Amino acid sequence: MSHRDALMLAVRSLLRRPLRTALTVVAVTLGSGLLVALTAIAGTADSRIINELGRGGPASAIKVVAAEPDRSAPDSDVLRTGRPRDLDEAAVRAIRRAPDVTSVEGVLQTPVEVIPLPPIRGMRADAKGSDRPTPFEDNLVGADLSRPRDLPVTILAGRLPATHSLTEVAVTTGYLDRLTIDIDHPQAALGTEIEFGAPQIESGSVVHMRGRWFRARVVGVVAQQVGDGDFLVPLDQTRQARSWEIAGGADPDGGRLPTSPYSGLIVVASNLDQVHTVRASITVLGYATSAPEHLVASVLKYLHVVDIVLGGIGTIALVIAVLGIANALLAAVRERHREIGVLKAIGARDRDVLRWFELEAVLVGAAGGVLGAALGLAVTAIVGAVVDGYLVAEGLDGIDLGTIPWGLALLGVLGSVALSVLAGTLPALRAARLPARDAVGSL
Secondary structure, rough: OHHHHHHHHHHHHHHHHHHHHHHHHHHHHHHHHHHHHHHHHHHHHHHHHHHHHHHHOOOEEEEEEEEEOOOOOOOOOOOOOOEOOOOOOHHHHHHHHHHOEEEEEEEEEEEEEEEEEEOOOOOOOOOOOOOOOOEEEEEEEEEEOOOOOHEEEEEEOOOOOOOOOOEEEEEEEEHHHHHHOOOHHHHHOOOEEEEOOOOEEOOOOOEEEEEEEEEEEEEEEEOOOOOOEEEEEEHHHHHHHHHHHEEEEEEOOOOOOOOOOOOEEEEEEHHHHHHHHHHHHHHHOEOOOOOOHHHHHHHHHHHHHHHHHHHHHHHHHHHHHHHHHHHHHHHHHOHHHHHHHHHOOOOOOHHHHHHHHHHHHHHHHHHHHHHHHHHHHHHHHHHHHHHHHHHHHHOOOOOOOOOOHHHHHHHHHHHHHHHHHHHHHHHHHHHHOOOHHHHHHHO
């Protein structure tokens, strides 16, 4: 029997039981599709996440403060500092020249008196029934907002203040909590105004405090780790507040006046693997740092565990489908005793019968593998679009699951065929070893 004759015989045998064949192909399609989709989503999403983290942002951003490092725990994720030390332009240039540093952004934090101005939508009345916010003290956090990707800032609603604006501010969810605004609806704070007062104490025998007052409109709600404060503004704003504070000649908190041009820096390493190296370089320069490098390493390990679990689920589904192929072929062997006997009686060899059943398994596996690969790629595209839309709606950067993983799709098809051949081996061997006399005589 030629290969062509065996192929034609396999095709006719499959078409003779169309419902059984269709159900078997569907089972392989679902198993292969699930394996391709889960593997593509898990693997591609992980690589995209790692790439996004590796290019910069919160994960590879290092927080530097104007203080000496705590020598007992220089690599801690939590910031531990020693004595104050000025962060001047010379220090910024030295850090910028360090190996594997992508960017260095200055941060200046200043204390202010805060007076939220009514009306404020979404604010609930306090225990006394008053809906007027109470003034409080907090910090302005100033940074260069022209490069938001180099800052650990996530926009929850609205936008960031314009780069050099002195009349715009972004607030954090801590401000919303203080005003009893639902943090699930941060847009309620947009458009409201806040009055700020930068303190100044005149030196002399009599303490005299004055304030530099200005108003700013809330244009965004953010989650930020740039500094310790609920208000993110352009660096020009905090520089003016710092100049006003120093001009008085006395510190509002009773200590020495700050002399450092920056209260901190945000240093972005070239990738995640270099965060530790960059931190070590900054520590050698004499400044305290903090970065969530240990946390990120743990997260990546858990991502790999998730990959293994998802791949295992897809593999189990495909194995179950392949067992269906084995069951269908075993049933076919029982039904085709007469055909096997007749073929052997007219000269067919055992390997011809073996090839017949193996080709049936190959055809079912190939059909299911191709359909499954197409289904898996379609599911991947749909899931990618849904996830990207969700992230954009939440004010985060979208994630593109990338180009179509043709290599994975081809691997899914070949894997389906290989497993189908493996599943069809036992029924094919059983059919090939069936004696012609027993096959014909059993009918």
